[in-house]
Amino acid sequence: MRAPGVHRVVPHTPRDPGPGEVLVAVHAVGVCGSDREVYQGNRPAEYVRYPLVPGHEWSGVVRAVGAGVRAELVGRKVVGEGFRNCQVCDHCHAGETTLCDAGYEETGFTRPGAMAATLTLPARLLHVLPDGADLTAAALLEPAACVAAAALKANARPGERVAVVGTGTLGMLAVRFLKAVSPAELLVVGVSEERAALARRFGATAFRTVDAELPGGYDVVVEAAGAADSARTAAALCRRGGRLVLTGLPAAGAAGLDPTELVVRQLEVHTVFGAPPHAWAHAVRMFAAGLLDPAALVTHELPLTDFAHALDLVAAGDPKVGKVLLRP
Numbered sequence: 298m299r300a301p302g303v304h305r306v307v308p309h310t311p312r313d314p315g316p317g318e319v320l321v322a323v324h325a326v327g328v329c330g331s332d333r334e335v336y337q338g339n340r341p342a343e344y345v346r347y348p349l350v351p352g353h354e355w356s357g358v359v360r361a362v363g364a365g366v367r368a369e370l371v372g373r374k375v376v377g378e379g380f381r382n383c384q385v386c387d388h389c390h391a392g393e394t395t396l397c398d399a400g401y402e403e404t405g406f407t408r409p410g411a412m413a414a415t416l417t418l419p420a421r422l423l424h425v426l427p428d429g430a431d432l433t434a435a436a437l438l439e440p441a442a443c444v445a446a447a448a449l450k451a452n453a454r455p456g457e458r459v460a461v462v463g464t465g466t467l468g469m470l471a472v473r474f475l476k477a478v479s480p481a482e483l484l485v486v487g488v489s490e491e492r493a494a495l496a497r498r499f500g501a502t503a504f505r506t507v508d509a510e511l512p513g514g515y516d517v518v519v520e521a522a523g524a525a526d527s528a529r530t531a532a533a534l535c536r537r538g539g540r541l542v543l544t545g546l547p548a549a550g551a552a553g554l555d556p557t558e559l560v561v562r563q564l565e566v567h568t569v570f571g572a573p574p575h576a577w578a579h580a581v582r583m584f585a586a587g588l589l590d591p592a593a594l595v596t597h598e599l600p601l602t603d604f605a606h607a608l609d610l611v612a613a614g615d616p617k618v619g620k621v622l623l624r625p
Contacts, residue, residue, distance in 0.1 A: 299348045301338025306602055311415040314363035319370060319420045321377070325436040325598070326411040327354030328607045328621045329466070330523070331546075335406065336608055339548075345406050352410030352623075353379045353403060356435035359423075366420045374430050376438045378422040378577055379404040395571040403571070412601060414625050424581045433598070436622055437591035438580055441470050442572035444521070445580040447542045448474035450567040453517045460484040460515040461501075462531045463522030464492035466594055466620050467544060469499050471519045473589055476500025486511065486530065491616035498593065515539060525551040532564060540565045597621040 298304045314320045332351050334340040355377070359370045382389050383399035404410050404418060426435055444467055453459050459480040461471045464487030476483055476499065484503045485496040493504040505511055507530060516539055520531035523545025529552050535541050541564055559566065572580075583589040596619035599607055607621045 298336060298351060301347070302336065304336065304604060306604070309414045312409075312417040314361055314366070314417050316364040317366060317419055317421070318363040318417055319359050319366060319375075319423065320361040321357040321375060321416045321418070322360045323352075323355055323357045323411045323414060323416055323625045324432040325356055325622045325624055326352040327436050327439070328604075328611050328623060329354060329440065330611060332405075333608050333611055340406075344401055344403075349406065350409045350411075350413050351405045352412035352416075353405030354436055354439040355411035355416065356426075356432040356438070357411070357416065358432075360415070362420065370420065370423070370425070374426040374428065374432055374435070375423045376426065376435055376581070377404070377416075377418055377424065378442075378572070378574065379406075379439065380571055381408060381419070381422075392573055392575055394573050412604070412623060412625065424577055426581065427585050430585070431592060433595060433622065434590060434592035435584065437466065437470070437594060437620055438577075438584060439572070440466050441580040441584070441589060441591060442577040443467065443544065443569060444470040444474055444519075445583075446572045446576035447471060447519050447521070447544050447567075447569045449576060449579060450569065451475070451517045451519055451540055451542045453478045453480060455479040456481045457516040458482045458484075458514065458536075460486065460518045460531075460534045462486045462507075462518065462520045462527050462534070463524075463545065464488070464496060464616075465521070466591075467521035469495060469594055470589075470591060471521050471544075472496060472499040472501055473591075474583070475517070475519065477583070477588055480517075482515075484512070484515065484534075486534070489616045495593070518542070520545055523547050528552070528554055532558070535562070535564055537562045538564070540567070542567045542569060544569045546570075591620075594619045595622055599623055601625045
């Protein structure tokens with residue numbers, strides 16, 4: 298992307314890995330709403346740098362390593378973290394790499410991304426997968442890691458009543474993570490009944506549409522819709538003293554949470570932007586153990602030349618469109 302609304306496919310020249318780096322052959326790269334924001338030019342200026350090669354959700358195979366990197370990584374299937382943290386500030390030392398004091402740097406937004414045949418990045422960001430891993434499914438491990446961060450903050454315990462607002466990729470992955478802790482009830486709230494069967498396949502025990510009368514009294518609610526009023530919907534589902542985790546990024550002007558209501562109901566509110574290393578490790582462990590299989594969320598696999606069509610699919614809001622992957 299040379300600038301908002303301007304893109305072209307060009308010949309790709311791999312960048313040899315320097316010290317501490319690896320060269321990865323990209324197998325698949327996901328297209329998400331933030332890629333569309335970058336293309337439309339409505340991503341906040343401090344979170345994008347043009348010109349850029351987009352692509353932050355990816356999987357691939359290590360083809361070469363730079364000095365100081367273990368040679369046995371060559372040939373291994375991998376995914377990788379996007380945030381390029383400094384490793385030395387107080388937040389990084391605490392493992393809060395998405396809050397790095399050095400400022401925001403991320404693959405596919407301010408650094409070259411994975412919508413190319415290869416990607417060169419620091420080896421320290423890699424997470425190695427089992428040899429038999431499905432690399433197409435693994436391309437969803439970046440959004441899975443973000444959801445893992447939300448699930449860990451929610452700290453849902455066995456027997457609690459849990460709800461998820463949103464039925465897109467993030468919402469379905471949240472259902473899977475929360476189902477793993479054996480909740481007494483797992484409600485999913487979406488805009489269309491067309492996602493109900495998939496929600497139940499991923500572990501939901503109940504499904505409601507947002508225009509129906511919604512129950513309350515849930516111990517944990519994870520919001521993963523990013524719609525204008527989804528945060529309020531999620532808060533209304535919580536019991537007094539319940540735990541709310543917000544992951545969606547709605548457009549400016551979204552309905553805010555009433556601070557008086559938060560105070561008098563004593564809600565515990567958390568937010569997630571990206572995924573720190575421990576959340577990545579949690580997602581990769583679940584994937585490797587067979588407890589997380591996001592393959593069913595993939596509905597389209599397209600060549601890189603169909604980038605514009607992929608953006609249209611993501612923007613359409615069609616409940617039959619799940620995760621769209623490009624295959625460089």
